[in-house]
Amino acid sequence: MLSIKNLHAGVEGKKILKGINLQVNAGEVHAIMGPNGSGKSSLASVLAGRESYEVTEGDVTLDEKELLEMSPEDRAREGLFLAFQYPVEIPGVSNINFLKTALNEIRSYRSLAPLDAKSFLALTKEKQKLVEFDAKFTNRSLNEGFSGGEKKRNEIFQLAMLEPKLSILDETDSGLDIDALRIVSNGVNRLRTDKNAFIIITHYQRLLEYIVPDFVHVLYDGRIVKSGTKALALELEEKGYDWLKEEAQLQEQV
Amino acid sequence: MASSTDILTDITEKDYEFGFVTDIEMDIAPAGLSEETIHFISAKKNEPEWLLDWRLKAYKAFQKQSMPHWQNFEMPDIDFQKISYYAAPKQKKQYNSLDEVDPELIATFEKLGIPLSEQKTLAGVAVDAVFDSVSVATTYKGKLKELGIIFCSFSEAVQEHPELVRKYAGSVVPHSDNIFASLNAAVFSDGSFVYIPKGVRCPMELSTYFRINTENTGQFERTLIIADEGAYVSYLEGCTAPRRDENQLHAAVVELIAMENAEIKYSTVQNWYPGDKDGKGGIYNFVTKRGICKGDNAKISWTQVETGSAITWKYPSVILQGDNSEGEFYSVAVTKNKQIADTGTKMHHIGANTRSRIISKGISAGHGQNSYRGLVQVGSNAKNARNFTQCDSLLIGDQCGAHTFPYIESKNSTATIEHEATTSKIGEDQIFYLNQRGIDTEKAVALIVNGYAREVLNQLPMEFAVEAQKLLSITLEGSVG
Numbered sequence: 192m193l194s195i196k197n198l199h200a201g202v203e204g205k206k207i208l209k210g211i212n213l214q215v216n217a218g219e220v221h222a223i224m225g226p227n228g229s230g231k232s233s234l235a236s237v238l239a240g241r242e243s244y245e246v247t248e249g250d251v252t253l254d255e256k257e258l259l260e261m262s263p264e265d266r267a268r269e270g271l272f273l274a275f276q277y278p279v280e281i282p283g284v285s286n287i288n289f290l291k292t293a294l295n296e297i298r299s300y301r302s303l304a305p306l307d308a309k310s311f312l313a314l315t316k317e318k319q320k321l322v323e324f325d326a327k328f329t330n331r332s333l334n335e336g337f338s339g340g341e342k343k344r345n346e347i348f349q350l351a352m353l354e355p356k357l358s359i360l361d362e363t364d365s366g367l368d369i370d371a372l373r374i375v376s377n378g379v380n381r382l383r384t385d386k387n388a389f390i391i392i393t394h395y396q397r398l399l400e401y402i403v404p405d406f407v408h409v410l411y412d413g414r415i416v417k418s419g420t421k422a423l424a425l426e427l428e429e430k431g432y433d434w435l436k437e438e439a440q441l442q443e444q445v
Numbered sequence: 446m447a448s449s450t451d452i453l454t455d456i457t458e459k460d461y462e463f464g465f466v467t468d469i470e471m472d473i474a475p476a477g478l479s480e481e482t483i484h485f486i487s488a489k490k491n492e493p494e495w496l497l498d499w500r501l502k503a504y505k506a507f508q509k510q511s512m513p514h515w516q517n518f519e520m521p522d523i524d525f526q527k528i529s530y531y532a533a534p535k536q537k538k539q540y541n542s543l544d545e546v547d548p549e550l551i552a553t554f555e556k557l558g559i560p561l562s563e564q565k566t567l568a569g570v571a572v573d574a575v576f577d578s579v580s581v582a583t584t585y586k587g588k589l590k591e592l593g594i595i596f597c598s599f600s601e602a603v604q605e606h607p608e609l610v611r612k613y614a615g616s617v618v619p620h621s622d623n624i625f626a627s628l629n630a631a632v633f634s635d636g637s638f639v640y641i642p643k644g645v646r647c648p649m650e651l652s653t654y655f656r657i658n659t660e661n662t663g664q665f666e667r668t669l670i671i672a673d674e675g676a677y678v679s680y681l682e683g684c685t686a687p688r689r690d691e692n693q694l695h696a697a698v699v700e701l702i703a704m705e706n707a708e709i710k711y712s713t714v715q716n717w718y719p720g721d722k723d724g725k726g727g728i729y730n731f732v733t734k735r736g737i738c739k740g741d742n743a744k745i746s747w748t749q750v751e752t753g754s755a756i757t758w759k760y761p762s763v764i765l766q767g768d769n770s771e772g773e774f775y776s777v778a779v780t781k782n783k784q785i786a787d788t789g790t791k792m793h794h795i796g797a798n799t800r801s802r803i804i805s806k807g808i809s810a811g812h813g814q815n816s817y818r819g820l821v822q823v824g825s826n827a828k829n830a831r832n833f834t835q836c837d838s839l840l841i842g843d844q845c846g847a848h849t850f851p852y853i854e855s856k857n858s859t860a861t862i863e864h865e866a867t868t869s870k871i872g873e874d875q876i877f878y879l880n881q882r883g884i885d886t887e888k889a890v891a892l893i894v895n896g897y898a899r900e901v902l903n904q905l906p907m908e909f910a911v912e913a914q915k916l917l918s919i920t921l922e923g924s925v926g
């Protein structure tokens with residue numbers, strides 16, 4: 192589904208991603224771990240098309256389509272969803288109005304008629320239940336005055352509503368207490384199918400107890416320095432990231 | 446992919462939708478301003494002596510005044526002798542029914558989205574349509590008459606209700622108030638008149654639609670609204686003008702009078718031609734709007750959505766004379782390309798326990814310059830007067846400007862005056878967030894701007910809130926990405 196080949200990218204001349212290779216197939220969950228500043232959010236931003244990043248080398252396809260050539264909105268319409276590490280607040284724009292606009296834009300791109308008010312409401316209710324999202328938030332202004340945890344849960348609610356092919360969750364677990372973490376994970380697990388895929392960026396092994404990944408990758412200084420299964424996450428928890436430094440340096444030499 | 450700065454320098458002008466000209470035979474006074482001009486207008490309208498005298502007094506006042514100098518832009522040179530002060534569609538003087546109105550005129554208003562036939566009118570909205578200098582139609586007159594409500598053109602009111610006009614016209618905005626108000630008093634040609642009798646709640650929105658059509662004319666309309674004791678009325682004005690390379694002057698006067706326990710809600714959606722992207726052409730909108738809460742517990746509320754005009758210069762104000770009276774000002778002003786807006790309000794607290802609330806939302810894009818100018822004045826008898834002012838500015842791009850000039854003069858130590866101000870930019874983060882949900886940049890900006898203006902838009906009557914929302918989106922099309 193997603194294929195990243197030798198991706199190099201940076202900001203204002205500063206190299207941040209230094210040759211990422213990753214293959215994600217439908218039905219899979221990939222976890223990306225790594226110390227602060229290793230480039231995890233940058234990878235998510237580059238995939239989603241944030242303007243400030245410049246891609247200097249490499250290739251990314253989503254279902255055979257060249258992702259890097261598309262505008263950010265077209266990537267979203269093609270089925271890429273990013274649950275932001277820091278969701279923004281948009282005062283005065285109701286959550287529900289925003290979602291309706293988003294959903295209908297995506298539908299229009301796929302030549303589908305806009306959802307009528309009734310079907311939209313029904314869908315909202317269904318998804319709210321699925322990810323246990325409190326209805327009182329749906330009519331409030333988008334993320335305005337939401338706590339960190341509420342914002343993260345809103346990201347998952349949006350994910351449920353928009354039904355993307357590929358979802359990237361950027362540290363959705365940080366700032367969540369244990370109950371919220373369980374609710375969010377349950378939501379994600381319910382949304383998993385054999386047709387969609389998830390990339391879960393996290394700092395902690397904790398989340399991966401709830402959302403069990405098929406693969407774990409370690410990002411270090413802009414490169415994936417190690418890939419494995421869930422066992423790798425446990426190993427990282429135990430040993431920290433320092434031991435990877437050497438591996439990274441070794442890789443650099445080749 | 447284009448960077449945001451590329452996109453911003455690539456600002457394109459969305460076509461002004463209402464820029465067409467109606468081809469109709471007009472009765473036009475030759476350009477020029479003199480006592481003769483005033484005699485001419487007054488005679489055309491068959492006015493009583495006292496009104497002619499008042500006009501002439503105003504003209505004298507006008508001649509003594511100079512242009513204002515305190516605004517935050519350079520006053521353009523306006524040659525008052527080059528303007529024609531009267532233009533009317535050639536036809537009967539008075540229309541008794543719509544059947545007598547030139548079909549071309551009806552078609553014009555239809556094109557503007559203002560159907561004049563009562564069957565097609567928005568349910569619950571009575572419309573007066575003013576084309577250049579004269580009112581062409583007032584709908585639902587009969588229905589309103591049953592309730593004792595008078596809603597007609599100003600000229601008609603002069604003929605039919607001279608005692609009311611004589612008593613109140615110029616009572617809130619005197620003929621010598623400022624140069625534009627004096628000019629208006631001297632040469633005004635028409636406008637709307639509303640009287641709501643004691644205890645009557647006007648059951649529908651009253652609305653006037655102003656249209657400038659003829660070249661080199663100015664539009665000088667007067668609106669006078671009187672809500673007698675315990676009465677209520679909600680009034681809406683809208684306006685457009687053809688696209689022209691010359692600037693045209695619009696100098697209107699609006700006076701509102703609210704008696705004891707009465708409430709007047711006055712909403713404006715101003716979309717005069719703003720000029721092209723280089724600042725060529727456009728309407729000079731120099732307007733004096735003032736209301737007085739004459740009796741206790743009266744309330745006046747101004748709501749304005751200002752998207753058009755090359756220059757907007759207006760400060761709808763409230764004189765809070767009655768005890769416990771209340772004044773409100775809700776404003777969204779958008780400037781883009783080379784547009785200038787210098788707008789705000791004055792709240793004069795005279796009575797005890799008077800309250801005022803000011804919510805101003807400025808939006809600047811392109812090279813637009815947006816100034817909020819406000820005065821909160823508390824007199825020595827205004828015990829426990831309260832004001833709250835919230836003054837926000839939103840910048841789109843980095844070539845526009847936002848300025849605020851809040852003035853406070855308080856002579857009463859029991860008064861509470863609160864002022865909050867913010868300036869923000871539409872963030873790339875916000876736009877990217879919406880992009881990532883499948884919403885393109887144009888729509889994203891529209892969403893963000895409408896959200897930002899929500900508090901003001903919510904004050905508009907329903908049908909118009911939707912229109913205003915669309916107008917905001919269209920106005921800002923091409924401002925980003």
Ligand SMILES: Nc1ncnc2c1ncn2[C@@H]1O[C@H](COP(=O)(O)OP(=O)(O)O)[C@@H](O)[C@H]1O
Pocket residue numbers: 202205207225226227228229230231232233234243
């Ligand atoms: N907009 C930016 N401008 C300059 N440097 C940036 C920017 N965004 C991220 N970086 C840098 O890129 C590196 C990777 O950051 P990030 O992708 O946020 O890492 P992670 O998400 O793994 O913590 C860091 O050194 C960070 O300082």
Ligand SMILES: [Mg+2]
Pocket residue numbers: 231232233276362
């Ligand atoms: Mg990060």
